[in-house]
Amino acid sequence: MNDNNSPNDWLFEITPKNKFFSLNLKEVWQYRDLLLLFVKRDVITVYKQTVLGPLWYLIQPLFTSVTFTIIFNNVAGIDTGTVPPFLFNLAGITVWNYFTACLTGTSDTFKANAAIFGKVYFPRIITPLSVVISNLIKFGIQFLIFVSFYIFYYLTGSNLTLNASLIFFPVLIAFMGILGLGLGMFISSLVTKYRDFTYLVGFGIQLLMYLSAVMYPMELIKKKLPEFGWLVEYNPLAYIIETARYMLLNVGEISILGLSYTLAITIAVFFIGLLIFNKTEKSFIDTV
Amino acid sequence: MKKDIILKAENISKQYRLGQVGTGTLIHDLNRWWHQVRGKENPYLKIGDTNDRSTKGNSDYVWALQDINFEVESGEVLGIIGKNGAGKSTLLKILSKVTAPTTGSIKSRGRIASLLEVGTGFNGEMTGRENVFLNGAILGMTKKEITSKLDEIIEFSGCERYIDTPVKRYSSGMTVRLAFAVAAFLEPEILVIDEVLAVGDAEFQKKAIGKMQDISREGGRTVLFVSHNMAAVKSLCTRGIVLENGTIKFNGDIDQALDVYLSNDNDTEHSIVFDENTKREGSRNLEFVSLEIRNQNNKLSQEFSIGDDLNIKFKLKNNSNESRSEVAIQIKSSDEMPIFHIMARDSNYELKHTYNEEEYNVVLKDLRLFPGFYNITLISANTTGHEIYDNIENALSFQVVDGGKYTIRSLPRSVGLMFLNPEWQKTNS
Numbered sequence: 030m031n032d033n034n035s036p037n038d039w040l041f042e043i044t045p046k047n048k049f050f051s052l053n054l055k056e057v058w059q060y061r062d063l064l065l066l067f068v069k070r071d072v073i074t075v076y077k078q079t080v081l082g083p084l085w086y087l088i089q090p091l092f093t094s095v096t097f098t099i100i101f102n103n104v105a106g107i108d109t110g111t112v113p114p115f116l117f118n119l120a121g122i123t124v125w126n127y128f129t130a131c132l133t134g135t136s137d138t139f140k141a142n143a144a145i146f147g148k149v150y151f152p153r154i155i156t157p158l159s160v161v162i163s164n165l166i167k168f169g170i171q172f173l174i175f176v177s178f179y180i181f182y183y184l185t186g187s188n189l190t191l192n193a194s195l196i197f198f199p200v201l202i203a204f205m206g207i208l209g210l211g212l213g214m215f216i217s218s219l220v221t222k223y224r225d226f227t228y229l230v231g232f233g234i235q236l237l238m239y240l241s242a243v244m245y246p247m248e249l250i251k252k253k254l255p256e257f258g259w260l261v262e263y264n265p266l267a268y269i270i271e272t273a274r275y276m277l278l279n280v281g282e283i284s285i286l287g288l289s290y291t292l293a294i295t296i297a298v299f300f301i302g303l304l305i306f307n308k309t310e311k312s313f314i315d316t317v
Numbered sequence: 318m319k320k321d322i323i324l325k326a327e328n329i330s331k332q333y334r335l336g337q338v339g340t341g342t343l344i345h346d347l348n349r350w351w352h353q354v355r356g357k358e359n360p361y362l363k364i365g366d367t368n369d370r371s372t373k374g375n376s377d378y379v380w381a382l383q384d385i386n387f388e389v390e391s392g393e394v395l396g397i398i399g400k401n402g403a404g405k406s407t408l409l410k411i412l413s414k415v416t417a418p419t420t421g422s423i424k425s426r427g428r429i430a431s432l433l434e435v436g437t438g439f440n441g442e443m444t445g446r447e448n449v450f451l452n453g454a455i456l457g458m459t460k461k462e463i464t465s466k467l468d469e470i471i472e473f474s475g476c477e478r479y480i481d482t483p484v485k486r487y488s489s490g491m492t493v494r495l496a497f498a499v500a501a502f503l504e505p506e507i508l509v510i511d512e513v514l515a516v517g518d519a520e521f522q523k524k525a526i527g528k529m530q531d532i533s534r535e536g537g538r539t540v541l542f543v544s545h546n547m548a549a550v551k552s553l554c555t556r557g558i559v560l561e562n563g564t565i566k567f568n569g570d571i572d573q574a575l576d577v578y579l580s581n582d583n584d585t586e587h588s589i590v591f592d593e594n595t596k597r598e599g600s601r602n603l604e605f606v607s608l609e610i611r612n613q614n615n616k617l618s619q620e621f622s623i624g625d626d627l628n629i630k631f632k633l634k635n636n637s638n639e640s641r642s643e644v645a646i647q648i649k650s651s652d653e654m655p656i657f658h659i660m661a662r663d664s665n666y667e668l669k670h671t672y673n674e675e676e677y678n679v680v681l682k683d684l685r686l687f688p689g690f691y692n693i694t695l696i697s698a699n700t701t702g703h704e705i706y707d708n709i710e711n712a713l714s715f716q717v718v719d720g721g722k723y724t725i726r727s728l729p730r731s732v733g734l735m736f737l738n739p740e741w742q743k744t745n746s
Contacts, residue, residue: 043414043423063454070451074442148434149455150414223343311417314410315333 045311056152063151067159072166086170090126094119101244109246111188112278116178121243123175124273127168127202128209128266129234134160135213136230139221139313146314153310154303157214161206168202175277194283195276204295205269211299218302218309242267246274246281265291321391323539324412324429324507328421329385331407331563332378381407382563385421389507394533394540396554396571398547398578403560405543406511409433412541413509427506427539430457434511436496441485445476445495448484452499466502473528474498494521501528507539508532529553547575547652572730576651576690587611587619589713596710603642603697603706606632606674610693610715619714622721623688623728623736627681631695634674642668642706643698646679649711650734651690685737686717689730 057064076082094115101107102114109117135157139146142156183189219226240260242250247267251258261267268287275283334345382404389395399405410416412423413431438455439448449470453463463470471477474495476487484492510529526549533540533553544550550557550571557574559567567577588609591597597604612618613626621627629646648657659679661668668677692711698704719728723738 039424040426040428042425043411043418045417045419045421059459060454060457062458062460066451066454066460070440070443070447074440077442145438145455147410147415148437149431151455151457222346314416 053152057154057158060151060155064155064159064162067155068163068166071159071163083170086167087174090119090122090171090174093122097122097244107245107249110280112280113182113187116175116182116187116189117274117278117280118244119175119178120274120277121270123168123171124202124205124270125238125241125243125266126171127164128205128269129238130164130167131161131206131209132213132216132234133230134164135210136216137220137227138213138217139309140217140227143314146310154214154306157210157217157306160213161210165202165206179277190279192276192279198273198276201269201273201276204291205266207299208265208269208295211295211302214302214306215298218305218313221309221313237264237266240264240267242270247271248282262287265294322388323391323426324389324541325424326385326387326412326421327424329382329408329411329418329423330380330420331382331404331411331416332419333381334378380563382411382418385565387558387565387568389539389541391426391506391539392533392537393556394542394554396550396557396574397541397543397560398545398550398557398574399560399566404563405560406433408560409509409511409541409543425507428457429507429509430503430505431509432456432500432503432511433509435493435500439484439492439496442483444483445480445487446471449495449499452496453503456500456503457505458503462504470498470502473501490521497521497525501525501532505538507541509541511543526552551575551652586713587617587715591709591712595712597707599697599705599707601707602635602637602639602699602704603670604634604636605695605697605707605709605712606634608632608693608695608712610713620716620718621684622718623685623724624722625684627684627715629679629681629693630676631679632674632676633668633670633697635670635672639699639706640670641700642670643700643702644668644677645696645698647694647696649692649694651692651714654734656686656691656734684717685735687728687730687732687734687736688717688719690714690716 076085079085081088097118098115101118102109107114138153138157138160146153179189216226216230241264242261247261250261268284268291271281272283272288275281385404385408397405397408407416409431410433411418413429413433415431415433436448436452438452440451443451446467449467450460450463454460471480474491474497476491476495476498479487479491484495487495529540529542530553532538540553542550542553554571556569557567557571557578558565559574559578567574588607590607591605609617609628609630610619611628611630612621613628615628631644633642633644644661646657646659647655648659649655659681692714694708694710695712696708697706699706723736728736
């Protein structure tokens with residue numbers, strides 16, 4: 030215990046507002062065990078009392094890919110080059126799913142955790158971080174499915190090659206997570222006061238998917254819809270998904286300019302999200 | 318010697334916006350932001366009513382707390398008491414960093430852990446053991462700390478047999494026991510507790526209060542405790558703060574604080590005329606009109622000494638021509654403990670009504686209560702006691718003070734309630 034009585038010797042101070050920018054990394058580190066326990070909780074409780082359990086992780090992307098293949102490739106006739114359309118779609122969906130899960134999971138942080146947040150203090154950022162990490166595990170499982178199908182197609186004679194840039198794949202996924210986290214934190218802060226944003230996220234994500242080059246190559250939209258192509262071109266998510274396919278399937282193009290743009294947007298979104306999140310966490314409980 | 322101040326609250330105020338969130342909020346937000354951009358003060362800080370929930374205010378903003386200043390010494394157990402809506406919970410929320418104050422600051426020399434609820438973050442799907450870890454981590458413990466205390470926690474909770482069963486299969490009492498056990502083994506320098514003892518069975522409550530006492534005494538830890546359970550406050554705390562309408566009404570010794578709190582409504586009155594604002598229950602076939610307390614010289618008084626006579630004088634109005642009735646007078650101590658229950662029939666007296674309004678006087682001779690505050694409750698009923706005509710809880714209070722014909726030593730309320738001076742004799746002649 031502290032015997033020193035000098036007036037300035039306070040351990041901490043509770044004040045009306047956070048400093049303009051304060052991500053207390055030391056504090057987050059102190060609570061690292063909580064972060065891990067939240068991740069564990071999310072993973073083991075998500076499919077409790079279901080018959081198929083973790084299989085649901087696999088069923089969802091597989092069925093989506095099959096549907097996309099039928100609609101977009103067989104009916105609409107989108108050309109995926111030498112790559113089997115199913116694999117093409119599965120790659121896009123797997124990466125896209127990670128972003129969606131991060132965004133929807135973090136965007137109701139304050140609302141969904143109001144009961145805990147209203148009773149006890151811990152660095153609030155732990156909660157969205159745990160969502161991003163537990164979704165990473167889910168992504169890992171879904172990625173294994175992709176790998177199995179990749180091997181299957183390879184063995185059955187499809188012309189498949191990996192790109193050397195694949196070693197940067199984890200970095201790309203980290204981008205995706207950070208972008209989802211930043212956007213999610215931003216929205217979660219707005220949702221505390223204005224519930225309108227909950228609805229926006231709900232259908233916004235649906236629309237965004239069509240603008241993110243999930244089920245078509247980026248080049249195709251530029252060619253077929255030149256007047257709307259910019260919508261996709263200004264979407265950082267489209268670059269991430271296009272690059273992911275480039276790394277995994279060696280199709281499409283890699284644009285250094287596009288990736289730099291994506292990096293800049295990701296960092297900007299993350300810091301703006303963090304800023305607003307920090308500002309909100311102090312008194313959101315009064316409005317939520 | 319300088320005091321070892323571990324926590325210091327300076328000018329804490331908290332403003333809340335009333336009503337719903339809608340377009341109005343958006344306009345206020347924009348206005349506030351516009352003032353901020355121009356470097357001006359928040360325009361809504363200047364307005365706002367004091368927090369009195371029963372009156373209708375003029376403003377959309379209300380001050381739940383206003384200019385709260387206090388210091389807490391290391392190792393002290395501070396009780397925070399007040400009526401519903403006095404601002405206790407808001408203060409606790411600010412102390413535990415759940416919400417920020419609107420103005421002012423709190424400075425602390427130690428880690429603060431708060432226990433505003435038992436079992437925060439418990440997940441029904443996870444086992445007892447998993448929940449111990451999760452809940453412990455939420456409360457700020459590291460995995461290592463929890464692991465080292467796991468056996469103690471499980472033993473204290475008494476749920477050993479079920480520890481690997483999902484918590485959703487637990488009885489509510491077991492969940493609470495387990496959750497409290499986790500909290501009891503927290504080791505922050507400052508512990509903030511809200512009403513959590515109001516759970517579990519009597520045996521467990523006793524255990525919980527005992528544990529709290531151990532924490533503050535042996536652990537030398539500072540505890541801030543909010544409760545409506547006056548007995549618990551009294552047995553745990555050394556100092557008390559009484560909050561009223563968001564401000565500190567009293568700050569000092571716990572016994573005095575309890576007296577201030579419990580005699581809140583009528584601290585200087587020795588007579589009262591009941592009106593439409595009186596809180597009462599019953600059919601009102603007969604109703605109390607007024608009540609006075611007088612001393613042995615028939616003077617209106619509120620202060621008495623041990624051995625004095627106390628006159629309780631009340632007027633009774635007959636609204637439905639009842640010919641007979643019964644009256645009971647209950648006297649409770651300031652911590653709501655019933656002490657006397659006096660009925661007319663006990664004194665072989667019958668209330669027979671002839672007039673529309675009648676006055677009665679009950680003389681309590683030779684008052685033998687220890688110094689402190691006492692409340693009088695009046696009950697009017699039919700002669701069988703089955704139908705309550707009128708019941709006014711804590712209609713008036715009176716105080717017994719030191720002094721008087723018997724007092725030759727100090728008589729703190731903590732050692733006794735009734736003063737007796739029986740005959741003594743030696744029997745081994």
